[in-house]
Amino acid sequence: MRVEHWVYTIPLRLRSLFRRSRVEQELDEELRFHLECVGEAPSTWKALERSKEECRDMRRLNLIDDLVKDLHYAGRTLRRSPAFTSAAAATIALGIGASAAIFSVTNAVLLKPLLYRNPESLTLVYRSNPASALGARNYYYSNAEYFDLRDETKSVFEEIAGVCLFRAFVPREDGSMEQIAKGLVTPNFFRLMGARIAVGRDFVDADAVPQPANAEVLIPPGSSAILSYEYWQRRYGGNAAVLGQQMPGTDGVTAGPTIVGVLERGFQLYYPSGPVTGQPDFWVANNVGYDNAHRNLLLVGPVARLKQGITFQQAQERIAVLTPELRKTSFDRNANFGLQPLRTNLVENVRPAILALMGAVVFLLLISCANVANLLLVRAARREQELALRAALGAGRWRLLRQLLVEALLLSGIGTAIGVGIAWAGGRELAHAAPVALPRVENVAIDWRVLGFAAGAGLIATLFFAIASFSLPWNHLLRSRQAQTHRTYNLVVIAEVALSFVLLVGSGLMFRSFLALQRIDPGYDTHGILTFYVTRDWPLQRQQGRYALLREMQDRLRAIPGVEGVSEALTIPLASSARPRNPNAPRRQPGPPAVEGADIQQVMPDYFEILRTPLLEGRTFTAQDDQSARNLVVIDQLLAERAFPNQSAVGKLILTPLPNAPSAEVIGVVKHQRLFSLADPGRETVYFSEGFAGIGVSRYWVIRTTSDPARYAGAVREELRKLDRRMVVSKFQTMESLVERDQAGTRFSLLLIGLFGGIAALLATVGLYGVLASMVRQRTAEIGIRMAVGSTPAGILRLVIGRGLRLSAAGIALGLLGALGLTRTMSSMLVGVRPMDPLTFAAMAALFLSVCAVASWLPARRAAQVDPSVACRTL
Numbered sequence: 001m002r003v004e005h006w007v008y009t010i011p012l013r014l015r016s017l018f019r020r021s022r023v024e025q026e027l028d029e030e031l032r033f034h035l036e037c038v039g040e041a042p043s044t045w046k047a048l049e050r051s052k053e054e055c056r057d058m059r060r061l062n063l064i065d066d067l068v069k070d071l072h073y074a075g076r077t078l079r080r081s082p083a084f085t086s087a088a089a090a091t092i093a094l095g096i097g098a099s100a101a102i103f104s105v106t107n108a109v110l111l112k113p114l115l116y117r118n119p120e121s122l123t124l125v126y127r128s129n130p131a132s133a134l135g136a137r138n139y140y141y142s143n144a145e146y147f148d149l150r151d152e153t154k155s156v157f158e159e160i161a162g163v164c165l166f167r168a169f170v171p172r173e174d175g176s177m178e179q180i181a182k183g184l185v186t187p188n189f190f191r192l193m194g195a196r197i198a199v200g201r202d203f204v205d206a207d208a209v210p211q212p213a214n215a216e217v218l219i220p221p222g223s224s225a226i227l228s229y230e231y232w233q234r235r236y237g238g239n240a241a242v243l244g245q246q247m248p249g250t251d252g253v254t255a256g257p258t259i260v261g262v263l264e265r266g267f268q269l270y271y272p273s274g275p276v277t278g279q280p281d282f283w284v285a286n287n288v289g290y291d292n293a294h295r296n297l298l299l300v301g302p303v304a305r306l307k308q309g310i311t312f313q314q315a316q317e318r319i320a321v322l323t324p325e326l327r328k329t330s331f332d333r334n335a336n337f338g339l340q341p342l343r344t345n346l347v348e349n350v351r352p353a354i355l356a357l358m359g360a361v362v363f364l365l366l367i368s369c370a371n372v373a374n375l376l377l378v379r380a381a382r383r384e385q386e387l388a389l390r391a392a393l394g395a396g397r398w399r400l401l402r403q404l405l406v407e408a409l410l411l412s413g414i415g416t417a418i419g420v421g422i423a424w425a426g427g428r429e430l431a432h433a434a435p436v437a438l439p440r441v442e443n444v445a446i447d448w449r450v451l452g453f454a455a456g457a458g459l460i461a462t463l464f465f466a467i468a469s470f471s472l473p474w475n476h477l478l479r480s481r482q483a484q485t486h487r488t489y490n491l492v493v494i495a496e497v498a499l500s501f502v503l504l505v506g507s508g509l510m511f512r513s514f515l516a517l518q519r520i521d522p523g524y525d526t527h528g529i530l531t532f533y534v535t536r537d538w539p540l541q542r543q544q545g546r547y548a549l550l551r552e553m554q555d556r557l558r559a560i561p562g563v564e565g566v567s568e569a570l571t572i573p574l575a576s577s578a579r580p581r582n583p584n585a586p587r588r589q590p591g592p593p594a595v596e597g598a599d600i601q602q603v604m605p606d607y608f609e610i611l612r613t614p615l616l617e618g619r620t621f622t623a624q625d626d627q628s629a630r631n632l633v634v635i636d637q638l639l640a641e642r643a644f645p646n647q648s649a650v651g652k653l654i655l656t657p658l659p660n661a662p663s664a665e666v667i668g669v670v671k672h673q674r675l676f677s678l679a680d681p682g683r684e685t686v687y688f689s690e691g692f693a694g695i696g697v698s699r700y701w702v703i704r705t706t707s708d709p710a711r712y713a714g715a716v717r718e719e720l721r722k723l724d725r726r727m728v729v730s731k732f733q734t735m736e737s738l739v740e741r742d743q744a745g746t747r748f749s750l751l752l753i754g755l756f757g758g759i760a761a762l763l764a765t766v767g768l769y770g771v772l773a774s775m776v777r778q779r780t781a782e783i784g785i786r787m788a789v790g791s792t793p794a795g796i797l798r799l800v801i802g803r804g805l806r807l808s809a810a811g812i813a814l815g816l817l818g819a820l821g822l823t824r825t826m827s828s829m830l831v832g833v834r835p836m837d838p839l840t841f842a843a844m845a846a847l848f849l850s851v852c853a854v855a856s857w858l859p860a861r862r863a864a865q866v867d868p869s870v871a872c873r874t875l
Helices: 002-008 010-018 020-038 042-059 062-080 082-111 143-152 189-193 229-236 312-329 342-347 351-382 384-392 397-433 448-470 474-479 487-519 546-558 607-611 637-643 709-723 735-742 744-778 780-788 793-829 838-864 868-872
Strands: 122-128 157-171 177-185 197-200 224-227 246-248 255-263 282-285 301-306 336-341 529-535 563-569 599-603 615-618 632-636 653-655 663-670 685-689 699-705 728-734
Touching: 062 082, 062 397, 082 351, 082 397, 082 448, 082 744, 122 312, 122 342, 143 157, 143 301, 143 312, 157 189, 157 246, 177 728, 189 301, 224 229, 229 255, 255 282, 312 336, 336 342, 351 397, 351 448, 351 487, 351 744, 351 793, 397 448, 397 744, 487 744, 487 793, 487 838, 529 709, 529 735, 546 563, 546 699, 546 709, 563 599, 563 607, 607 699, 615 637, 632 637, 637 663, 637 685, 699 709, 709 728, 728 735, 735 744, 744 780, 744 793, 744 838, 780 793, 793 838
Parallel strands: 177 282, 224 255, 599 685, 632 663
Antiparallel strands: 122 301, 122 336, 157 177, 157 301, 197 255, 224 282, 246 255, 529 699, 529 728, 563 699, 615 663, 632 685, 653 663
């Protein structure tokens, strides 16, 4: 009945809240009418106002009235203290803004669902064999293996599709070639992913009628193509009339695939790197048939959708059961098969760094809250006369607490609003400064998740302030200024110092990692080098003349004024992420040592000389060695140390993966080159001559120049255009810019964690200074008495500084325990330094303690200058 009555009176409560003046007038008229009807004397009307209050209490709206009044009073109070309000709001805004900015990146990269249909059920199917040269995980299969996988896993997957990327060459109107990326997909791929077709139609099964399988033909005759929306706009101006037309063939004469549709705007493909990385400009239906003869030609990457009702763990278990059957049709009969969610694969390399940054910024938020809580405590102590007077007039403890909490809530609201603005600007800057390898960073934005996080951070700040308010010594505060305790202040400062120390240790570890990267010897000289990539549509059956063309390219580029040397290789250090590994499994036969899964490099003569890679033993390739009949190799020091320990490698035979040269003679040993990352030493490397082992003319080139290498890009492009208009020259970068790109991740983490650590240390030292300054001010009389009975200024200095150092030491000790556990999460971000490096811990502790000593010295100096006669008058 009580609930029904409350529900029945909801309209009256809402009218009382939103139409107050009208409801108050009706209440007054009703009560007066009642008194007149019962014939009450006018003297009894004195109880009219009391009756109104009782009616208002029945509506239970007084709390809202009081809250509104408290907000007005809090606003006036904060306006009267602009310095305090500005400092507190700025501190809160800094903590919330920084944390929300990092959260916007975390949200875009880790939390936002992929824009596919039911993305959580999408999974990759990989095979793993640590002993294989393909690496621990491989996500690509041959056509025949794909069909076998599809048939064997029908009990696990609702549907499975295949995808891979390749380069395509399309002629421009001037006859030059444009290199674009094409996606080779099974007809059900877009339906599986939930992608929509903007113009035209999707692929149908008829588009994938099997053609005669040929490893050299990636777009067989009769193919159908779907354009990406961006390429449709760029190449065809968004003209819908292109449907039914044929794309130009690579030779500019024959016709290419027929355009049947245009994909929706913004569709992104997230898949492990294969032959080509990047977003496809057009997609072709995979109509290459079952080909049992090319089971080692790994072109198709499967994407599968789990059957409804099957969890990922159950699917893993079923794949494990099916592994013996899958091995029977796999080219690697020792492989294991497993599943990995598509989203997990996308972020697994960047997740540790992002979570470490998120942890650092949460620490900063907590430090900001603690700092403002300390400011509120000190301010409450200064307002003790006001609070005592209000208590004497009848205000209870809860009423006073509520007023302080409303002020804290108003401060948090102001700080949160400013913090959202900081997060908006900071998130954009982070997106621009983020490393290239950070996926989906273009999606960084202020959305409802970020706003919710900022609001939650504001509530956390208010909670901190509430805890601080409840910890005030209210009994003493409301009676007098005597016996004030600084225990709460001390605990807050210790917490600030502890959290700041953890961030400082993280900053120190990142700084040492960055220094270690600078000191790494990559095995080559990065100065004065320009790199670029040259591609040309060069069918495998037309190898005649390829080497002559490469030689002519080298001669033309070498003739450019200012060029000291020119060479090329299958890959250039730091320029490519595709490892040219040995495609065969390790050999375990007696005889010469084998190239067991080492990185394979194909280089021209002068390659080592141009990169200035030190020759440790023997010699490098010459023009005479660059012939198909010369079975000669150069190996790096890592392979030499493993294959020929404690002996010279020169003149020894080594087994190779090349069918036309099962063994080769080692003619030289060079210093190991860090090919793919400065932070990763990489694997052993064997070098073949370009003329002996090369295929095609698509290569990375390097030129050494006498001046700024970036200035030679135009001359290089012009010379190669004169030589062959079908060549596509791209990826111009100086070697120094490649080094900067490789270090970008470490530099990005160092910048952010260092910035957060510096701000945190500043806030902690300000908090320590505030506590000691408050202590000096409140104990001025005590200090005067101490000096009157014989204490010296030096003794007062030691008293105050000692208190500050004790608080700092306690915070550092607590932070040390936290850092020992939390810095382990930074392992993947560190280079050349351990997470628990004692030198870094000791250095940061000494540095922070010195800063705290300076913060303690300032109020201590003021205390030492107190005049005893003046101080004693305050008693």
